[in-house]
Amino acid sequence: xxxxxxxxxxxxxxxxxxxxxxxxxxxxxxxxxxxxxxxxxxxxxxxxxxxxxxxxxxxxxxxxxxxxxxxxxxxxxxxxxxxxxxxxxxxxxxxxxxxxxxxxxxxxxxxxxxxxxxxxxxxxxxxxxxxxxxxxxxxxxxxxxxxxxxxxxxxxxxxxxxxxxxxxxxxxxxxxxxxxxxxxxxxxxxxxxxxxxxxxxxxxxxxxxxxxxxxxxxxxxxxxxxxxxxxxxxxxxxxxxxxxxxxxxxxxxxxxxxxxxxxxxxxxxxxxxxxxxxxxxxxxxxxxxxxxxxxxxxxxxxxxxxxxxxxxxxxxxxxxxxxxxxxxxxxxx
Ligand code: TRP
Numbered sequence: 001x002x003x004x005x006x007x008x009x010x011x012x013x014x015x016x017x018x019x020x021x022x023x024x025x026x027x028x029x030x031x032x033x034x035x036x037x038x039x040x041x042x043x044x045x046x047x048x049x050x051x052x053x054x055x056x057x058x059x060x061x062x063x064x065x066x067x068x069x070x071x072x073x074x075x076x077x078x079x080x081x082x083x084x085x086x087x088x089x090x091x092x093x094x095x096x097x098x099x100x101x102x103x104x105x106x107x108x109x110x111x112x113x114x115x116x117x118x119x120x121x122x123x124x125x126x127x128x129x130x131x132x133x134x135x136x137x138x139x140x141x142x143x144x145x146x147x148x149x150x151x152x153x154x155x156x157x158x159x160x161x162x163x164x165x166x167x168x169x170x171x172x173x174x175x176x177x178x179x180x181x182x183x184x185x186x187x188x189x190x191x192x193x194x195x196x197x198x199x200x201x202x203x204x205x206x207x208x209x210x211x212x213x214x215x216x217x218x219x220x221x222x223x224x225x226x227x228x229x230x231x232x233x234x235x236x237x238x239x240x241x242x243x244x245x246x247x248x249x250x251x252x253x254x255x256x257x258x259x260x261x262x263x264x265x266x267x268x269x270x271x272x273x274x275x276x277x278x279x280x281x282x283x284x285x286x287x288x289x290x291x292x293x294x295x296x297x298x299x300x301x302x303x304x305x306x307x308x309x310x311x312x313x314x315x316x317x318x319x320x321x322x323x324x325x326x327x328x329x330x331x332x333x
């Protein structure tokens with residue numbers, strides 16, 4: 001029996017190379033070894049101010065982009081969270097075994113609520129507060145063994161384990177304790193400010209989209225900040241290090257070795273380095289762009305595929321909910 005892997009992503013703006021190298025590439029690879037479920041978590045996106053039309057469009061687009069990246073619905077399940085209502089049902093049950101205190105300690109909640117308080121009208125929803133409980137339901141409704149996540153989600157995953165243990169203790173054995181799967185992934189930095197992690201929120205010039213057209217991709221790489229001016233001794237500047245790490249991420253090992261030698265000899269020119277990085281990224285993204293365009297030709301077909309896959313997710317989730325109802329004193333449906 002294969003172990004179960006689950007991970008989810010919010011339907012935000014277009015995917016960028018930081019998301020790809022940092023997470024999605026790994027999701028694709030895990031399909032060879034594990035029984036995988038991947039979700040687009042639209043309900044989580046409702047915890048911050050949003051536009052309904054955009055949410056719907058972003059959800060479909062994220063599903064299309066995941067398929068274009070190589071998430072394979074023949075081998076894995078690709079679901080939309082709100083199409084599997086068992087997530088929200090389990091969320092309620094978990095709300096009742098989660099303490100106010102432990103949710104108050106979640107650093108992501110503290111960060112995001114502060115962010116909101118200092119900007120948009122100070123409205124901090126209860127949904128934002130209980131966000132990690134829904135996340136625990138996402139994971140445990142499939143009794144997942146492993147959850148590939150970044151370090152920023154470590155605390156949420158620990159809460160999921162606490163919820164599993166507390167539920168089992170109060171009602172009887174039902175859930176495994178999900179373990180994080182930290183794979184070594186490159187941390188892709190912003191091209192315009194290589195001291196910061198690449199993120200859409202920094203602005204367009206900081207990110208390279210995974211589906212970005214060649215011309216603007218090359219322009220962004222060409223403009224990437226290399227030396228910031230101040231002499232930093234022997235250490236490689238963050239911008240140059242970022243370009244090297246992108247080459248590695250694109251698996252251009254020979255080019256990487258050659259240019260690294262040039263760097264050590266003090267003979268490296270940034271122009272050619274950027275050229276090689278841009279070539280590697282163009283080569284990588286061409287296939288993604290083509291597959292995305294193909295899928296976008298028939299969005300109805302993608303919607304049907306997602307509906308079928310979400311239905312398969314539901315069948316599994318229902319088995320868990322049946323047991324949860326039995327154990328917690330709710331009527332069994
Ligand atoms: N909170 C996660 C993030 O921001 C997204 C997420 C929601 C998730 N549910 C999940 C990740 C379940 C892993 C498992 O990245």
